[in-house]
Amino acid sequence: MTTGSVELRPRSTGEIFALAFDLYRRHFPLFFSISSVILLPALLLGAMSSIATLAGVVMGLAGPSGDALDLPAQEASSAGLIFISFISNCIPALIWLLGIFWPWAEGALAFNVIERILGRAPGLRASYGQTRRQWGSLWIANLLAQIGINLPLIVVYLVLLGGLMVALAIPVFGVFGADVFAGVSSIALVATAALCAPLVIGAVVVSVVLAINWAFRTPAIVGEGVDGLQGLSRSVAIARGSRGLIFWRYILLFLLEFVVSAVPALIVGSVVLIGVLSLQQGTPPGNITLDVTVLPGLIAVSIVLIAVSVIGALLLTPFRIVFTTLNYLDLRIRKENLPVLLAKAAARTPEAPAAAAPAAPSPSAVHAPGASPASSQLAPGLPQPSTSWQAVDLAKLTPGQRVGVLFNRIRAEGESAQTLKELAQALKEVGDWGGALDSLTRARAIAPDDPDLAYNLMVLYRERRDMTAARRMMEEYLRLETDPKALAAVRDNPRFKDLLPE
Incomplete structure (x- = not known):
């Protein structure tokens, strides 16, 4: 069966990626605009927060060096640090406020993709207008999913953090002659690690399974008109029996995103760092030493990495939503004869x-x-x-x-x-x-x-x-x-x- 220019039939993983690339390429300005309404301000605020933190570090490193500052300079430095602290504390609140609207943006883009597969061509205003009443359901489903997915990972983080602190504490206490672990046998430490390993692995597995089960909550809500809790249950029903297929498809998506975002960031950052430091010190790249004099180079690299990260997120986020929506439709075709x-x-x-x-x-x-x-x-x-x-x-x-x-x-x-x-x-x-x-x-x-x-x-x-x-x-x-x-x-x-x- 064909709807518009897209045939409604089961597709292989390669065909899903090919269709996602084709839709993304042909409708990039629209998809980019729909997601950027919320995503772009949030990313820019995040970049400002990172730059403010970087500025605070730079002022902290540069302030003590050199001659003593006179009173006006000290006051200016203190005012700058206060302003940076204010920005660093206010921006996360603004990002959190924008985050309330992000599920709506995801829903608007998923709605647009579904409509195009079915032969319609809504614009930006129509996509947001048609999903406005579902904003609450999208937000609730996203909140519950994020809590469920991240809670096991928080447990893993705490376990690993505790293990790291113990590992660091052993040599530290040994230096000061207070070997508090002298009475603990190595067998007990190994047994503790052996008991924690299944907990860590199990928590990671639970998070992955929940992420797969709830991956299609957004297209289910905007495509079927259900509420937030029903959207989560519909996503579980759609994913049931196909979790392995979904897992490997998203592994491939993760590798693609890594190649598109992380690799360019590493290359550009390395080139900028080597170039700036070489120009500043006048030495071959192999003889560069990291000290306070190379601070401008580190600042330049940090700003470049922030810019590359923002651009990568703006380009990859719409594609991820398109990819998820196409998988939702593909699984419904396979399981429910859509x-x-x-x-x-x-x-x-x-x-x-x-x-x-x-x-x-x-x-x-x-x-x-x-x-x-x-x-x-x-x-x-x-x-x-x-x-x-x-x-x-x-x-x-x-x-x-x-x-x-x-x-x-x-x-x-x-x-x-x-x-x-x-x-x-x-x-x-x-x-x-x-x-x-x-x-x-x-x-x-x-x-x-x-x-x-x-x-x-x-x-x-x-x-x-x-x-x-x-x-x-x-x-x-x-x-x-x-x-x-x-x-x-x-x-x-x-x-x-x-x-x-x-």
Whole structure:
């Protein structure tokens, strides 16, 4: 079964990566924009925090050296340290605040990928608008998943930290002649280590299994319309029986991310460090010694590494979400025969508002067996049974519901200027202005002499701040409109005075 340009069939690991790369390449500006709305400010704040910490270290190293500072210099240095301390403490709070919105950004991008696989093309505003009501569910699911995944790792960290402190304490106490471990036999230490090893391994395994089980919580929530707890349980159900496949796919993703981010950072950092230090000391790279005089080189390397890290995160994070969403769809195709579910949903024509989708629906949402029938929604891009579309009262549907119905009407009956105009209005109401513009443009190609289409295009161009196109459509409307009252209303409207020809 094919939806849009993507065939809904099980795919191998290589095909999943190939499809992810293709979608990422073709829609990179949009995917990048959706994720960067939240990710870019958070990364920049993190970079500022790192630079502030680095500045504090530099001031601490440079301050004591040289002659004693006079009073103004001491006051300036103290003020600088206070400012750096303030920034270092405030930025984490801002990053935490932005983190509240990050699950919404993940959901918006996952929603966009699902819609494109199903033949739709929502923009940035539509992606966020259609997932706005699911923000709470996304946040709760993400919070619970992060707690569950990281709690075993915290236990591992504490065990390893305790072991490291004991290992360091043995020689330290030995230097001062206080061998507090003299009464502890080596067998007891080995036994303790042997007991801790299974705990560490078990905690890591538990974290990995939980990460695999809950990997698909975000696409499940935005793709099926479930709440946070149901999203976690749906993710577990989808992953069950395929954990080995998911594990190896994400190992390959991790290796890819390492090659793309860590390797360039190491190369660039090494080159900058060697270059800066060589220029500063005038010695061959092999004779460089690390002392206070090479501090500018270390600062340059740190800033370069921070920049490379930010760029890598901006580029890799959208790809990871695309990859996860495609795996979610692939597993649903394998386990639940998703194409059949989509076909059944597409064949379900709403006869009354009670049988239609809920408010602000996701046209891509096709629920798993057992979901509430009231939340079933139409999927675009699928053949529809012969039926009377006039039985559906569009005025009683939400904008999102009208989009689904009108898409299916076009699939069944073909394009008409009136249907495309109604679709443009519904798309505009859900925030997909790009789709609305495309629909109106196609409608005008069918009915070039319709003044109402020219008027709607003029209004849409004006709202998009494309004043040149808006003036062109105003001229077309004035040329085509024959109703004197309508012309007078437009000419007297203060909103359009800057568009009227002089």
